[in-house]
Amino acid sequence: MTKHFIYILVCILLALSISRDVLSASAGVFAAIGFIGLWRYSWALVNFLRATYYINHNFPKLRKKAVDAFEQKDAIPQTFFLVTTYGIETDITSKVYRSIFAAAARSTTGATVVSSVVDHSDVRLIRTLFQTMSCDMSRVELIFDKIAGSGKRDALATSLRTIASFNPNENDMVVLVDGDTCVPENLIEKIVPFFSMHNVGALTTDELPNTQGDPAFQDWFNLRFAQRQMMMSSMGYSRRVLTLTGRMSAFRGDLASDPSFIQTVQTDYINHWRLGRVNFLTGDDKSTWYWLLKNGYEMLYLPDVKVSAIETQPRPSFINSAFVLMTRWFGNMLRNNSRALRVPISRIGFFTWWSILDQRVSMWTTLTAPIGILLTSIFIEPMAIVAYASWVMFTRYVFCVLITRFRGGWFPITYPFLLYFSQITGAAVKTFVFFRLDRQKWTRQNTSFAQSVGMGARLKSYSSTLSHLVALGWLTVGVAYLIHAV
Secondary structure (H helix, E strand, O other): HHHHHHHHHOOOOOOOOOOOOHHOOOOHHHHHHHHOOOOOOOOHHHHHHHHHHHHHHHHHHHEEEHHHHHOOOOOOOOOOEEEEEOOOOOHHHHHHHHHHHHHOOOOOOOOOEEEEEHHHHHHHHHHHHHHHOOOEEEEEEEEEEEEOOOOOOHHHHHHHHHHHOOOOOOEEEEEEEOOOOOOOOOOOHHHHHHHHHOOOEEEEEEEEEEOOOOOHHHHHHHHHHHHHHHHHHHHHHHOOOOOOOOOOEEEEEHHEEEEHHHHHHHHHHEEOOOOOOEEEEOOOOHHHHHHHHHHHOOOEEEEEEEEEEEEEEOOOHHHHHHHHHHHHHHHHHHHHHHHHHHOHHHHOOHHHHHHHHHHHHHHHHHHHHHHHHHHHHHHOOOOOEEEEEHHHHHHHHHHHHHHHOOOOOOOOOOHHHHHHHHHHHHHHHHHHHHHOOOOEEEHHHHHHHHOOHHHHHHHHHHHHHHHHHOOHEOOOOOOOHHHHOO
C-alpha cells in the first residue's frame, strides 16, 4: 500500500503545481480532451455497469434457464474436443492434455478427443498421457489427425471434417481448444446445458492467465484478462460476444460440422478496395465468430467457467512482445470489422453493432489527447503536459480500481501505467494495421503472409504508408483546429 500512497501523493502534488495561468492558456486542449473524454468514460461506465449486472443478476438466471431446458430434453449429447498442438513445450502439452482427458472422462455420455498434430513426437507423448491417466477413460476416444505444418486454419478444417464424419447434431457440442490452454475438470457439465437454449450457436468463457516472462509482461496480461472479463460480460448481456476466443470456445455440433463453416475456417478472406483480396492467415476465432454473427446465432459468455491460458513471452523484451501480440490481435479484429458492420442491426442488436463500430472509432479518439497535449506543449504552454500527466494518473488509477473488481483483491501499482501504455500504443498499432490489413504473421509459427510480391507489393506498401500518414495528418489538423476553436 505504500506504493499506492506515493502514487496518489505524486498525482496530488502534480495537480497542485499547475497554476491558473497554465490552465487558462491550455483551456482549448483540456476542453477538447474533456469533451472526448466524457464520451469515452461514459462508454466505459456503461460497459462496467452492464458487466456488473450481467455477472450478479442476469447470468445466474440465464444458467438456471439453461439447466431447466437441458433437463427437459431426452437427447444424449456427445462432446467432441478438437485440440491443435504445434511447437509447444512438452510440459505445457502434458498439462493441457491431462486437463482435457480429465474433463472428457467426466462426461457421462462419452467424449471424443481429436488431436491435430504435426510432429510424431507429439503423437507419442499424447498417447502415453492418454494411457497413463488415473481416471476411467473407457468412455473417451482419442483420434489423431497428423497434418503438414501449413497453419492452424488447415489443422482446424481437417479435424472439423473428421468430427463431421460422426454426424454431430444440434444436441452435441464441439469444443475447440488451443494446445496451451487447460480446461477445468467439470467443463462439460458447466457448458453443455446452454446448447439446449434456442438459437445459441457458441459460447466462450473466462480466462485466467498463467503467464511466463518478465514481471511487466505478467502484469500486462493479468490486467488485460481483467479487462476482458469486464468487456465480455458486458457483451454477454446482449448474447453477442465480439470474439469466440481461440483459446477455448464451444460450438453447437451441427454448426461446427457445417461444410460452409469449415470452409470459412480454412479459407476466409475479404476483398479490400485498395489491397484486393486479403486471405486470412491468423484470426480463425474471428472467422467462426463472423459466420455465426451473419447467420443470426447467439454467442454467450460464461463468466463462472474459467480456463487457464498459458502465456509465454514471444520476444525477449516486454515492449517488443506487446507490439507483436497487439499487431496480431488488432489485425484480426480490423480485418473483420468492416464486414461485421454490414450485418443488419435488426439481426444482431444495436448495442452489438455500436460496439463493433466503436472498435474502429476508438483508435482515433484515443490518440486525440496525446496529440493535442503535444501541440499545446510545443506551441502554447509547456506545463500543459504536467497537468495532463496528473489527469492521466488519476483517471487510470480509478479505471484500475473498477477493472480489478472483476478479479477481486487489489492491484500492483504498475497497472495504471500499463493501462495507459495499452491504450495509447494499442491505438497507434491499430492505425498502423488498419492500412496494412494484408500483413499477417503467427507469433509461434514461422509463417507470414503478404498479399503480393514484386512491384505490386511495393506499390501497396507505399500506398499503405501514404494513406496512414495522410490520416494521421488530418487527425493532427483536426485536433489543432478543435483546440483553436474551443
